[in-house]
Amino acid sequence: MPYVDWSDEFSVGLEEIDAQHHILVDCLNRLHDAVHERKSESEIVSVLGTLGDYTRIHFAVEEALMRVFEYKDYVPHKAEHEKLLAQFAEKAEKCHSGKVSANLELLQFLRSWLTDHIIHGDKKYAPMFLSRGMKAAATGERQRKGWFSRLWH
Ligand SMILES: [Fe+2]
Numbered sequence: 001m002p003y004v005d006w007s008d009e010f011s012v013g014l015e016e017i018d019a020q021h022h023i024l025v026d027c028l029n030r031l032h033d034a035v036h037e038r039k040s041e042s043e044i045v046s047v048l049g050t051l052g053d054y055t056r057i058h059f060a061v062e063e064a065l066m067r068v069f070e071y072k073d074y075v076p077h078k079a080e081h082e083k084l085l086a087q088f089a090e091k092a093e094k095c096h097s098g099k100v101s102a103n104l105e106l107l108q109f110l111r112s113w114l115t116d117h118i119i120h121g122d123k124k125y126a127p128m129f130l131s132r133g134m135k136a137a138a139t140g141e142r143q144r145k146g147w148f149s150r151l152w153h
């Protein structure tokens with residue numbers, strides 16, 4: 001059973017965005033496995049780095065789409081992304097500098113850090129993106145075949 005099991009609750013109803021969110025969930029699950037299997041600190045920092053890299057690219061994609069579609073809440077959504085990146089950077093820096101090791105508390109933080117934003121933030125723009133012609137997600141399917149998944153896999 002993965003640490004975060006994808007469910008329809010996480011789907012925003014857009015194929016490409018769901019595919020990107022799947023990758024972020026997979027990264028978090030990989031981080032969980034690395035911590036659980038007591039992998040070396042450098043391996044854990046590396047998985048954490050991948051999660052950070054994916055997140056930055058994903059946020060940039062969302063923000064570009066919001067600008068193209070002239071989404072009315074672009075500014076607060078971008079501000080929320082910046083807050084999330086700052087929180088992530090603070091946690092990652094502590095792990096990187098060895099001040100704290102990656103542990104259950106960090107994983108729990110990252111789980112709500114990721115899923116709360118998908119459920120309470122991203123779902124708000126989805127109907128507008130759909131109305132502008134973005135491809136809808138097929139319900140119940142795991143979407144992980146987009147270009148985004150090929151960056152690191
Ligand atoms: Fe997102």
Ligand SMILES: [Fe+2]
Nearest residue numbers: 062117121122
């Ligand atoms: Fe977002």
